[in-house]
Amino acid sequence: MTYADRRWTSPDGLSLYARDYAAAAGAAKLPVIAIHGLTRNSADFEAIAPLIAQSGRRVLAVDVRGRGRSDNAPDPMTYVPATYAQDILALLQQTGIERAVFLGTSMGGLITMALAAVRSKVIAGAIINDVGPEVAKEGLARIAAYTGQPVDTPTWAEAAAYVKRNNEVAFPHYKDTDWNAFARRVFREGPEGSPVLNYDPDIVVPIKAAGAKALVPNLWPMFTRLTKGRQVLLVRGENSDLLSPKILAKMQKRAPRMDVVEVPGVGHAPMLDEPAAKAAIFPFLSELA
Numbered sequence: 001m002t003y004a005d006r007r008w009t010s011p012d013g014l015s016l017y018a019r020d021y022a023a024a025a026g027a028a029k030l031p032v033i034a035i036h037g038l039t040r041n042s043a044d045f046e047a048i049a050p051l052i053a054q055s056g057r058r059v060l061a062v063d064v065r066g067r068g069r070s071d072n073a074p075d076p077m078t079y080v081p082a083t084y085a086q087d088i089l090a091l092l093q094q095t096g097i098e099r100a101v102f103l104g105t106s107m108g109g110l111i112t113m114a115l116a117a118v119r120s121k122v123i124a125g126a127i128i129n130d131v132g133p134e135v136a137k138e139g140l141a142r143i144a145a146y147t148g149q150p151v152d153t154p155t156w157a158e159a160a161a162y163v164k165r166n167n168e169v170a171f172p173h174y175k176d177t178d179w180n181a182f183a184r185r186v187f188r189e190g191p192e193g194s195p196v197l198n199y200d201p202d203i204v205v206p207i208k209a210a211g212a213k214a215l216v217p218n219l220w221p222m223f224t225r226l227t228k229g230r231q232v233l234l235v236r237g238e239n240s241d242l243l244s245p246k247i248l249a250k251m252q253k254r255a256p257r258m259d260v261v262e263v264p265g266v267g268h269a270p271m272l273d274e275p276a277a278k279a280a281i282f283p284f285l286s287e288l289a
Helices: 049-055 080-094 107-122 137-148 154-166 177-184 200-217 221-229 245-254 275-286
Strands: 004-009 015-020 032-035 059-063 100-105 125-127 185-187 194-197 231-237 259-263
Touching: 004 032, 004 080, 015 080, 015 107, 032 049, 032 080, 032 107, 049 275, 059 080, 080 107, 107 125, 107 221, 125 137, 125 275, 154 177, 154 194, 177 185, 221 245, 231 245, 231 275, 259 275
Parallel strands: 032 059, 032 100, 100 125, 125 231, 231 259
Antiparallel strands: 004 015, 015 059, 185 194
């Protein structure tokens, strides 16, 4: 299924981008807003978004500011969940969407929690992919080690090798064809024809400025707000180094009605095209208007 290119304007004047997948014909259903992880973009949803659209829901898969086809921010200190949440609210306002189901992978899940804190009523339900209101230091340290660092990838083969080095722990079953496809999602063709990372390296500036505090954010009040009185599905990679079993247990204690699915054989974060993920996502969505 193809998508339309959609642009909207952030509160501070940036031109932001989303892939807009039209819903298949049928009774109107709440749309889905899909939000990617820290160094990723809307391409991460290229497998699951068409399937959701075919089930009758419009899907807007966004490029958060500084990623993909969205503008970079002149002030890198705006690369924080609170600002991203305001950008998403601007998208809803400019597209006339009053309520939606939110699908957030990693940082996208944190943005969804931030939205619950500032405009809870826009969230009809949420799918949170492999992240919690606190995160394991090991996983964040791994991600921080490569985020914003310069890379030398003059060829697409080297770009594929780069993403394999950083993500093989999460996807040990991936073959060369998978890593090549992965590279095409994470990199874009630069002016010289060589692959360049498809995000602003300055996204790391607020993380460095926060120092050690950035490694263990406490978002429990936001998580409580998100899960209060609405349906939430948590997807966890069996081998996740960001959402540990200990954190998961705390989340289930705080939100006993939350649905949970564990995707076998993968780490942080599931791509949501795995059979176990799809087998949980579509029944979950079918329970929402």
